Amino acid sequence: MRREHRRRGGAMVAAVVLLLPFLFPNLFTPFTHALPSLLSEWNAPKLRHSRLLKSALQRETSDEQLSELWMPLSNQGWKPCIRSDIITSSLTEKSQGYIQVFLDGGLNQQRMGICDAVALAKILNATLIIPYLEVNPVWQDSSTFEDIFDVDHFIESLKDEISIVKEVPDEYFWSTREYYATAIRATRVKTAPVHASANWYLDNVLPVLESYGIAAIAPFSHRLAFDNMPKEIQRLRCKVNFQALVYVPHIRALGDALVSRLRYPSSRVDSTNYLKKVGDSNEKRGAGKFVVLHLRFDKVLSFLDNILTQDMAAHSACDFGGGKAEKLALAKYRQVIWQGRVLNSQFTDEELRSQGRCPLTPEEIGLLLAALGFDNTTRLYLASHKVYGGEARISALRSLFPLMEDKKSLASSEERAQIKGKASLLAAVDHYVSIHSDIFVSASPGNMHNAVVGHRTYRNTKTIRPNMALLGQLFLNKSLDWAEFEKAVVEGHKSRQGMLRLRKSEQSIYTYPAPDCMCNAS
Numbered sequence: 001m002r003r004e005h006r007r008r009g010g011a012m013v014a015a016v017v018l019l020l021p022f023l024f025p026n027l028f029t030p031f032t033h034a035l036p037s038l039l040s041e042w043n044a045p046k047l048r049h050s051r052l053l054k055s056a057l058q059r060e061t062s063d064e065q066l067s068e069l070w071m072p073l074s075n076q077g078w079k080p081c082i083r084s085d086i087i088t089s090s091l092t093e094k095s096q097g098y099i100q101v102f103l104d105g106g107l108n109q110q111r112m113g114i115c116d117a118v119a120l121a122k123i124l125n126a127t128l129i130i131p132y133l134e135v136n137p138v139w140q141d142s143s144t145f146e147d148i149f150d151v152d153h154f155i156e157s158l159k160d161e162i163s164i165v166k167e168v169p170d171e172y173f174w175s176t177r178e179y180y181a182t183a184i185r186a187t188r189v190k191t192a193p194v195h196a197s198a199n200w201y202l203d204n205v206l207p208v209l210e211s212y213g214i215a216a217i218a219p220f221s222h223r224l225a226f227d228n229m230p231k232e233i234q235r236l237r238c239k240v241n242f243q244a245l246v247y248v249p250h251i252r253a254l255g256d257a258l259v260s261r262l263r264y265p266s267s268r269v270d271s272t273n274y275l276k277k278v279g280d281s282n283e284k285r286g287a288g289k290f291v292v293l294h295l296r297f298d299k300v301l302s303f304l305d306n307i308l309t310q311d312m313a314a315h316s317a318c319d320f321g322g323g324k325a326e327k328l329a330l331a332k333y334r335q336v337i338w339q340g341r342v343l344n345s346q347f348t349d350e351e352l353r354s355q356g357r358c359p360l361t362p363e364e365i366g367l368l369l370a371a372l373g374f375d376n377t378t379r380l381y382l383a384s385h386k387v388y389g390g391e392a393r394i395s396a397l398r399s400l401f402p403l404m405e406d407k408k409s410l411a412s413s414e415e416r417a418q419i420k421g422k423a424s425l426l427a428a429v430d431h432y433v434s435i436h437s438d439i440f441v442s443a444s445p446g447n448m449h450n451a452v453v454g455h456r457t458y459r460n461t462k463t464i465r466p467n468m469a470l471l472g473q474l475f476l477n478k479s480l481d482w483a484e485f486e487k488a489v490v491e492g493h494k495s496r497q498g499m500l501r502l503r504k505s506e507q508s509i510y511t512y513p514a515p516d517c518m519c520n521a522s
Contacts, residue, residue: 055482356468
C-alpha cells in the first residue's frame with residue numbers, strides 16, 4: 001500500500017512538471033518552436049535509394065540461398081552454465097541490512113540494473129528490497145517491478161543466493177523516493193562511480209548499512225563493474241538475467257500468442273483469447289519461420305504531449321530524408337533536449353554515415369535484408385513502438401516484405417488492453433518475441449539490441465549484426481547497381497550472423513555472456 005501511495009505521488013509530481021510549460025510559457029519558449037516536428041510526420045520522406053529499391057523488388061532468391069539463411073546455428077562449443085550448484089557461496093544467516101536501488105532508463109537498462117542489484121546484495125551480504133523503477137521522463141510509464149516481472153518467481157529463484165523482500169520494512173517506512181529527493185540524507189549513496197568495483201561498495205556502502213541498517217543507492221544504472229569480479233558474482237548476474245527475471249504471465253501469454261501467429265498464420269482466425277492453447281489448432285503442419293526487426297525509429301514523446309520527435313534520429317546528428325520540416329524539428333530537438341551537444345558535431349552527414357554512426361532507416365534495413373537473400377515471403381515482425389514518420393516511413397520496407405506484422409496487426413485491442421500506453425510492457429512483449437524468433441536484426445546498436453543479443457547468444461540462436469560502416473559507405477555510393485550492392489552486403493556479413501564472441505574487458509556480461517555465463521561444451 002505504501003509503495004502504491006509513493007507511486008501515485010511520483011505520478012502527481014510528473015504531471016505538475018508537464019503542466020509547467022503551460023503555466024509559465026515564457027520559461028519554455030524553445031519548446032514552442034519545436035512544432036515543426038509535427039509537420040515532419042505529415043511530410044512523407046523521399047526515397048533515398050530508389051534505384052536499388054526498384055532492383056530489390058525484382059530480386060529472386062534460390063531455394064539453396066533461403067535454406068542457408070534459415071539454417072540454425074551449429075554447436076559453437078559453448079553451453080549455458082549457471083546451475084545453482086556452481087554458485088558455491090550459499091545464503092548466510094545474518095544480513096548486514098537492507099539495500100534499495102532506484103533504477104532509471106528504459107526496460108532493458110532497468111533489467112541490467114536489477115541484475116547488478118542482486119549481485120551487489122550478495123557482495124554486501126545484504127537483503128535486497130525489490131528495486132524501484134523510476135518514471136521515465138520521456139515515456140511517462142509508471143509501471144512497477146511487479147507490473148513487469150513475476151516477483152514471486154524472482155524471489156523463489158534466488159532464495160538460496162540472497163534474501164529479498166517486496167516492501168521496505170516497517171521500521172524504515174520513511175526510506176522513500178520522496179524522502180531522498182527533498183534533502184541530503186545519510187542513508188543515501190549517490191556518489192557511486194560508473195562501473196564501480198566490489199571494493200568500492202565494501203568501503204563506501206557497507207559502513208552505511210552497519211550504521212543505519214539500510215542504504216539507498218541512486219543513481220545505480222551501470223554502477224557495478226564487469227571486470228575483476230568473483231566468478232560466483234558473475235554467475236549470479238547470469239542467473240538473474242537468464243532465469244530469475246521472467247515477465248508476468250499475461251506478457252508471456254501474449255508473447256507466446258504472437259510467436260504462434262507468426263509461425264502459424266491461420267491460427268489468427270480466432271484470436272480473441274490468447275490464453276487458449278494454440279497448439280491444438282495447428283494440427284501437424286510444420287512451423288513457419290520469422291525474423292524480428294528492431295528499427296530504433298520509435299516516435300518518442302517529449303516533455304509536451306504535442307511535441308513529437310525521434311530520439312535516436314535526433315541524437316545521431318544524421319539526416320533522414322524527411323525534408324526541411326524534419327531538419328528543423330530535429331535541429332530544435334537537439335538544441336533543447338541535447339543542449340547543443342549534437343549540434344556541435346564536427347562531422348557532416350556523409351562522414352557520419354561512412355563511419356557507421358547513423359541508424360539505418362526502414363528503407364535501408366529492408367535493402368540489407370533483401371541483399372542477404374530474404375524474399376517477399378519472409379514473415380517479418382516489427383519490434384517497435386509507433387514508428388517515427390508513420391506508415392510513409394516504412395512504405396519501402398513493406399513493399400519489400402508485405403508479410404510484415406507488429407503487435408497491433410497480430411493481436412486484438414482486447415488482448416493489448418493490459419499493455420496499451422505502457423512503454424515498458426510494450427517493450428517487454430517485443431523483447432519476449434525477439435528472443436523466441438528464428439532470426440533477430442537491429443537497425444542500430446542500443447540497450448534493446450544488447451539485451452536481445454545476450455539472450456540469443458546464450459540460447460545459440462541467429463542474430464544478424466549489420467555492418468554499419470560498410471552499409472553507410474555503400475548507401476553513399478549512388479553509382480552501385482544491385483548486383484554490386486548485393487555482393488558487397490553478402491561478403492560483409494558472412495561473419496556477422498550469430499557467431500559467438502567472447503566478452504572482452506569492460507564489455508557487458510549481459511551482451512556477451514561467454515565465458516562468464518557459459519562453459520566449454522567440448
